[in-house]
Amino acid sequence: MSHGRDFVNGLWNENPVFRLVLGMCPTLAVTNAGINGLAMGLATSFVLIFSEIIISLAKKIIPSKVRIPSYIIVIATFVTIADYVLKAFFPDIAEVLGLFIPLIVVNCLILGRSEAFASKQPVSNSIMDAFGMGLGFTWALTFLGIIREVIGMGTFFGLSIPFFTTWWKPWTIMVLPAGAFLTLGILLALMNHLTREK
Amino acid sequence: MEFITDLLLIFVASVLVNNFVLSRFLGICPFLGVSKQVETAFSMGMATTFVMALTAMSAYLIQNFILEPLNLIFLQYVAFILVIASLVQLVEMFVKKASPVLYKALGIFLPLITTNCAILGLALLIPMKGYGFIQSTIFGIGAGVGFTLAIVLMAGIRETLQFADVPEAVKGVPIALIIAGLMAMAFMGFSGLIPM
Numbered sequence: 204m205s206h207g208r209d210f211v212n213g214l215w216n217e218n219p220v221f222r223l224v225l226g227m228c229p230t231l232a233v234t235n236a237g238i239n240g241l242a243m244g245l246a247t248s249f250v251l252i253f254s255e256i257i258i259s260l261a262k263k264i265i266p267s268k269v270r271i272p273s274y275i276i277v278i279a280t281f282v283t284i285a286d287y288v289l290k291a292f293f294p295d296i297a298e299v300l301g302l303f304i305p306l307i308v309v310n311c312l313i314l315g316r317s318e319a320f321a322s323k324q325p326v327s328n329s330i331m332d333a334f335g336m337g338l339g340f341t342w343a344l345t346f347l348g349i350i351r352e353v354i355g356m357g358t359f360f361g362l363s364i365p366f367f368t369t370w371w372k373p374w375t376i377m378v379l380p381a382g383a384f385l386t387l388g389i390l391l392a393l394m395n396h397l398t399r400e401k
Numbered sequence: 402m403e404f405i406t407d408l409l410l411i412f413v414a415s416v417l418v419n420n421f422v423l424s425r426f427l428g429i430c431p432f433l434g435v436s437k438q439v440e441t442a443f444s445m446g447m448a449t450t451f452v453m454a455l456t457a458m459s460a461y462l463i464q465n466f467i468l469e470p471l472n473l474i475f476l477q478y479v480a481f482i483l484v485i486a487s488l489v490q491l492v493e494m495f496v497k498k499a500s501p502v503l504y505k506a507l508g509i510f511l512p513l514i515t516t517n518c519a520i521l522g523l524a525l526l527i528p529m530k531g532y533g534f535i536q537s538t539i540f541g542i543g544a545g546v547g548f549t550l551a552i553v554l555m556a557g558i559r560e561t562l563q564f565a566d567v568p569e570a571v572k573g574v575p576i577a578l579i580i581a582g583l584m585a586m587a588f589m590g591f592s593g594l595i596p597m
Contacts, residue, residue, distance in 0.1 A: 224574055227433065228518045232426035272486060279479040287475070305478050305525050309518040311430060380424050381585035388571075388578030396570035 206331045209324075213335030219312045220343035221394050226312035229303050230344060231383040237360045240348025241341065242296045246289065246304060248337025250281045251313050252330065255321040259329035262322050274317045275308065282307045312340060351377045351386055408539045411532075415543030417591040421519050422551040423584055428519030432552055433577050435510065442556035443549065445510045450545025452489060452514050453523055457541025459484050460524035461534050481524045489515045519548060554584065 219225045229247065234240040257277050258265075265273045286304045289297040297304065307313065316336055321329040352358055355377030357368045376382045421427045428449070435445045463484060468474055493511045497504045514520060523544050527537050558580055567576055 224433075227429040228426050231429060272483070275482055275486065276479060279482050283475060283478050286478075302522055302525055302529075306427075306518045306522055308478055308482055309516050309521050311516055314516060376586070379585075379589065380426065381582045381589065383426070384578045384582030384585055388575045388582060391578065392568075392571040392575035395575065399570060 206328060209328050209331040210335040213332065213337070213339035214342070215339070217336075218339045218343060219336055220340060220347075221391065223312075223315075224391075225315055226310045226340065228306065229310060230347065231380070231387060233300055233303050234344055234347040234351055234383060234386075235355070235378040236352045237345055237348040239296070239299055240344035240346075242289075242293070243300055243303065244337070244341025244344040246285050246300070247307055247310060247312070247340055248333075249285050250278060250307050251316065251337045251340075252333040253281045254278045254313055254317055255329040255333040256326060258317045259321040259324065259326045265322075270322065271314070271318070274314060274322075278313055278317070279308045312336065347383075347386060347390070350390075351382055355382060408536065411536055411539050412543040412546075413594065415540055416547040416550065417588065418594055420547045420551055420588055421522070421544050422548055423581070423588045425522070427522040428517050428548055431510075431513060431517055432548075432555065432581070433574060435513075436552050436555040436577070437559055439553060439556045439560060441510075442552045446545070446549025446552050448510045449514055449517065449519070449548050450542065452485075452492060452511075452520060453541045453545035453548075454538060455488055455492070455541075456485055456520050456524050457527060457537045457544075458534070459488065460527045461532070461537040464528045477525075477528075481521060485520050485524065486515050519544065551584070555580065 213219065215222075217223055220227075220230050226247070229243050233243045254274070254277050258274055261273075261277075282305060285307070286297070289300070289304060316332065320332050324332070349359065352360070353364075353367075354374050357371040357373045358364065363369075374382070377386065415421070419425055422429065422432050431445060431449070436442050460481060463480060464477075468477055468480060473480075489511055493504075496511075523541060527540065530540070532540055555577070559577065562576065562580075571579070
């Protein structure tokens, strides 16, 4: 078991958003701007990393019959911590992400990796997997956020782009729910098309 | 009379204007996963609606009679997810005993509902909105009906789509997402229905 492979896995080959299609609700809901996607990705990564560590450490103590509820309690605890930290230090971002911070509890990515990876592998591998998956999720969300922000508002991380912002007529639909579905659908199709030809 | 108008507004708003799937992005996983056939989609929708109504009631009671009086708000997420998980288990056991036919129809979907973020989202929205008990229940039912409407419409379109000539790369999830995008656009038309 190589640690490097566990890490790289999440970035591309098994990217949670583009390949595994896990954790769709936050992916669609908070990517109306680059910064929101980044913040959501980091919050999810935080929860993912600590949950995988705890679950991997406790895998021998947790009886297999009640493992799913036990995992959910571990995850919910870290989500509560992340929520309070965000509210205290980044109130603006916490406001925008709103409901979707507590909803990290039921993000299938976290429960999925806990069940499929952390409950079977040693701690060091679990940490690498969590970092890889977290980073993979974060870049996917940030990327989506950037695309939607540039087309929908003509800005990049809230800053205006020289020559572009004044000239571009923003497509408001891109920052609305419909734009989220369309952007991700087209991106996935593009990805399928590119990888199929290889 | 005003009370009833209020309830009606909450119901219509949660079904059409703020549809859980198409404008709040809650419950996307079952929406994409269980929308290949109208019949199964409808069963899933019904099971979800049932659990949502119960969740709305318990979320209200827990928030107002346990968490707030005891000053335990920080346990809100843990408490809600535990209640939802046990509620789903309870519903499953009850349905299995009371109506084996219904259990056969809903059976496989019930465990999936625990991780449907629409349910936890609903539970968290209730204290935020400050609804009373009856309003919460109506809100829960409305959210469930809205979910059912979206998933059944989606399944109907996907059933017809099987005979269409879809490019290889767009098959599966991409086309489902594009359809959802078009449906979301159509549902935006309802936004003028209720003055917010």
